[in-house]
Amino acid sequence: MPSPFKYQRLAQEGQARRGIFSTPHGNINMPAFAPVGTQATVKTLTPDELRLIGSDLILSNTYHLYLRPGADRIASFGGLHGFMNWDGPILTDSGGFQVFSLNDLRKVDDEGVTFKSHIDGSYHRFTPEKVMQIEAKLGADIIMALDECPDPLNRAYNEEALARTHAWAVRCAENQVRPHEQALFGIVQGGIFEDLRLESAAFLSKLDLPGYAVGGLAVGETKSQMYATLDVVMPALPTDRPRYLMGVGAPDDIVEAVARGIDMFDCVLPTRIARNGAIFTRHGRINLRNARFADDHGPLEQGCTCYTCQRFTAGYVHHLIKTKEILGMRLTTLHNLHFLEQLMHDIREHIVLGDFYTFKERFLDDYLARKTL
């Protein structure tokens, strides 16, 4: 049976790649940004709205769904696709990041990790084999291997964790339940340490997985440390597979990472800041709670074609945010996801045109100038 997963490179400029990754639930145009639907819903939005925005891929969190409503239950609804009524590609993480970031009481050993539920305090255990079973039940198109996520600046911990992450990746690959329906991605770890990152990229590349992620970034290191790490890692990863930078969604980080060869992103940033009134604009991030928007009769952003900007004024959305109305959170979420989808569209277009790096400099000049602040 031929694999339904294939990365097709359509154009390349420098390290920046424009490609398509095919999955059983459709193609993902890359570089792609995946909105995060932690609990089987991209917060505030319907799947119909995500389709209108143009999202090709959404991410959901294994840790949360395993705890509630449970993987068997989701399987009984036809997996995540049926449960949340989204028929496009889905990616599930392994739960590793949540176990290591949300849980003070986790206990890790070479076999797996024991942790306490943030909901009811009950104890649970993830092993690579168990996570493969859970992710099979959730039924995403792309599933992530279980990894350990250490502080990126702590060398000793990174050395110790890397050995486990690699061993767990092997066990995930050997115990994958539905390899012809789900693409297993490995996760390169190693913190900010060049030799560890290179060791990790080399080890995982040998597993010949359908895709690779760079994990453990955007969690405490500086932006320049993140970019430097990508400079080291990216040349060491296979070029015929999608390369995914996990947990990154700031517009400036996206263009910098694409310039280094990244094909996929996910992040809670656009949806999380939206619910607090903050929006992306071409001229930087602004917060609609600011009193200067109270009498603003224009759209959130001049020239924006999103649903929110086409129908409502900044003054009205300011009012909704100030009064904590749910519609305000919906409208800012729509704007931010539209902004990132438009950015990914522009990135793809400029790679094909061959002027991506010019576009990148112009975009960063505008975005980082914060002219409207």
Add this chain to the structure above:
Amino acid sequence: MPSPFKYQRLAQEGQARRGIFSTPHGNINMPAFAPVGTQATVKTLTPDELRLIGSDLILSNTYHLYLRPGADRIASFGGLHGFMNWDGPILTDSGGFQVFSLNDLRKVDDEGVTFKSHIDGSYHRFTPEKVMQIEAKLGADIIMALDECPDPLNRAYNEEALARTHAWAVRCAENQVRPHEQALFGIVQGGIFEDLRLESAAFLSKLDLPGYAVGGLAVGETKSQMYATLDVVMPALPTDRPRYLMGVGAPDDIVEAVARGIDMFDCVLPTRIARNGAIFTRHGRINLRNARFADDHGPLEQGCTCYTCQRFTAGYVHHLIKTKEILGMRLTTLHNLHFLEQLMHDIREHIVLGDFYTFKERFLDDYLARKTL
């Protein structure tokens, strides 16, 4: 200049009336239910969604909008219609109910009422003249006269308050700012006391206003006291004007009130209970938080044609409600407003067919039996 406000009776069966009330922003099919958009938004929904549900009229609250974002500001956005981007009919209440129900520190005299803001504790004063100015700035199609809202069971207070409510209605009528663009409705008060209600209906009828409301019900009296009060009041109100029962939205109360000649309703009930997971069904009210819905692969209600029931399972919405996801509140709100709009549609149809009272008994049998509980 001919008035843009006209109540046209299309059919009548017993006291139940099917009619159309015309306003500058379109016709309202009656009997009508108006969703409540307290802060210039029907909580969780866009105006586009309200149009799809089929709402002809929405209500917004003068008290809240006067305090935030302010009537002058809303006027600068083209009134409520422009501010919230709803081009259909709007009704604003007078703020009287909020002043008398939310404010412990109100002080009423014959001239007006002084109250403390629930937002910042600042003091404000409403007089009939001031409320007419505020409602003119908000720009609704139907505006309510300032009234005093006493405990419906307290006779002495009702006697005292009724004199003020009547004097204020006269001052509202004499000081209306835009009588050719806004229909001023008077509010019959008098608690559960027959003689006071009849006195109020007679007094206000003489003012020859374009519509009349029955106020001060559904705030502490029993359902049978409410129905008995309508039995007394309705025959005393003009038949060529719309008659509006304020603050009532329970499905059983709606059919009982229509049977007594009511043409309009508003209530926060369908939207408020929705955000807590409770939904209307033909077989009574149920709460989706109940664990029995966790594995329910069917829609919220069999046969329902709402957006939610067409696309999502009860099990999924149960999960969203349990995890406090905003999408869950949106989906239950859509279902409840669709349910009431469908009920109003059925009511109108059966009045025209001449079998409304049969429909009413059948509906109440099903709704009050709570067969699914």
